[in-house]
Amino acid sequence: MSGSVLSRRSITLALVIGLGAGIVACKKSGDADTAGAVDTGKIAEAGLVYGFPLVMNYGVLYESFINTASPQYRGPINTIINTARVFTPKDTAVVTPNSDTPYSFAQLDLRAEPMVICVPAIPKERYYSVQLIDMNTMNYGYIGSRTTGNDAGCFMVAGPDWKGETPKGIKAVYNSNTQFSMALFRTQLFNPADIDNVKAIQAGYKLQSLSGFAGTPAPAAAPAINWPAIDKDKAKTGFFDYLAFLLQFIPAQANEAGIRADLAKIGVEAGKPFDMSKLSMAQKAGMLAGMKAGNDKVAKAATSMGKTQNGWNVAKIENTTAATGDDWLRRAAVAQAGIYANDYQEALYPMARTDGAGVKLDGSTSSYTITFPGNALPPVNAFWSVTMYDGKTQLLIDNPINRYLINSPMLPDLKKNPDGGFTIYVSNKSPGADKESNWLPAPNGEIYMVMRLYWPKLDQLEGWQPPAVVKAN
Incomplete structure (x- = not known):
């Protein structure tokens, strides 16, 4: 992973690596303020869990839309950036990237006025979606095949301070709880030869200000922002600095009054610099220990979401403010497992790190098969896929046939079993020429697979379960 890229994993490792030595150093100080240390530790633990997805999202925002020197830079804010290709191992800014659908991205600044997203008419057989995600990483709306259909239309996205009227020509209004918001466009690609059709659709996605859409005078521009640089080293020591910075753009909801008040007790307040030097040595030790405990709690929760079915972890994620409430651990666990995950109504994500017998998947020692019976294919209105990742980084892997997934549009090219189903061969080396059409290349080490419905x-x-991953003879 490149040094300038901030992903979920680099934040996590930075906290784990950086905190242990600090705890020891502070404890050696002999400070007797043990009560302060305990209280501060509890607040820091809760604050780490609460702020984890916010800081992770900021890492993506900064690398993708602010830092023009970053290899992951996509373009300026309030602009749609089309990626006319699927993700590859070179894409490292977001973990568990989807390689089924070429993406389009837009980071929306909603402070001065709403933004309007217009989509073209899209053939009914092609799935597309526009996922709207706030700075808390909460989904607050969808435009697309499932929700609004494939007809052309324009949709308004408004920030928390908007109180104006909706002009004619707007099909629906989506309200973000935060002043910046991510719009992720997914456009289905049927096969490599289909890419020009996807490009044409992407060219039809439009984004403009509400005043531009309505032909009215533009309001005063929002103040310029001094965006703090962030990387894995800065995240190691500055987690609460970033959280304090971000809170100014995230108005507190009613259920956040308690956690915001507790954070203020240790000096973490919206838009104000966080000064750790004001804490006693015992409080500093408590804070570092609390952050470590919070980080461990998030990591554990991310691996225990959902139910195990044939070795796959199947979680019905509904990552919305209404569904999450004040369960900040649930919110952080979703971000840890795969930031910007869809709600299960839009996409379901069975995930596998073990075979059907519960043994850890490892491409350096074993090969595997996944057999789908002809009468038990994944039940979908759109399409399904099985994507391979490196188990340690959760990124796509280089392989000799540049294949990162097997999906339903590939069915006509897959070798079928007598019952009409098919078998996927999961291995680090080719399973042989007669099976290569069904080969899903695996890393030479820990394996992580994600099924998408x-x-x-x-x-x-x-009534459906994903088929077990079976160790091959």
Whole structure:
């Protein structure tokens, strides 16, 4: 992973690596303020859990839309940036990237006025979606095949301070709880030869200010922001500095009054510099220990979400403010497992690190098979896929055939079993020429696979389970 890229993993490792020595150093000071240390530690632990997805999202925002020197830079704020290709191992800013659908991205600044997203008419057989995500990493709306259909239309996205009227020509209004928001566009690619059709659709995605759309005078521009640089080293020591900076753009909801008040007790307040030097040595030790405990809690929760079915972890994620409430650990665990995850109504994500017997998947020692019976394919309205990742980094892997997934559009090219189903061969080396059409290349080490069911048939999900990953002879 390149040094300038801040991902979920680099934040996590920075906290784990950097905190241990600090705890020891502070404890050696002999400070007797043990009560202060305990109180500060509890607040820091809760604050780490609460702020984890916010700081992680800021890392993506900074690298993708602010830091023009970053290899992950995509373009300026309030502009749609189209990626006319699927993700590859070179894309490292976001963990567990989706390689089914070429992405388009927009970071929306909603402080001065709302923004308007317009989409073209899209053929009904092609799935697309526009996922709207606030700075808390909460989903607050969808435009697309499932929710608004494939007809052309314009949709308004408003920030928390907007109180104006909706002009004619707007099909729906989406309200963000934060002053900046991410819009992730996914456009289905059927096969490599289909890329020009995807490019044409992407060219039809439009973004403009509300005043530009309505032809009215533009309001005064929002103040310029001095965006603090962030990387894995800065995250190591400055987690609460970043959280304090971000809170000024995230108005507190009613259920956040308690955690915001507790954070203020240790000097973490919206838009104000965090000064750790004001804490006693015991309080500093408590804070570092609390952050470590919070980080460990998030990591554990991310691996225990959902139910295990044939070795796959299946979680019905609904990453919305209404569904999450004040369960900050649930919110952080979702970000840890895969930031910007869809709600399960849009996409379901079975994840596998073990085979059907519960043994850890390892491409350096074993090969595996996944067999889908002909009468038990994933139940979807759109399409499904199985994507391979490196188990340690959760990034796509280099392989000799540049294949990162097997999905339903590939069905006509897969070798079928007698019952009409098919078998996926998971291995680090080719399973042989006669099986290579069904080969999903694996890393030479720890394996992590994610199944994606786009627009699942909810009435059929209860009776379906992903097939077990089976160790090959």
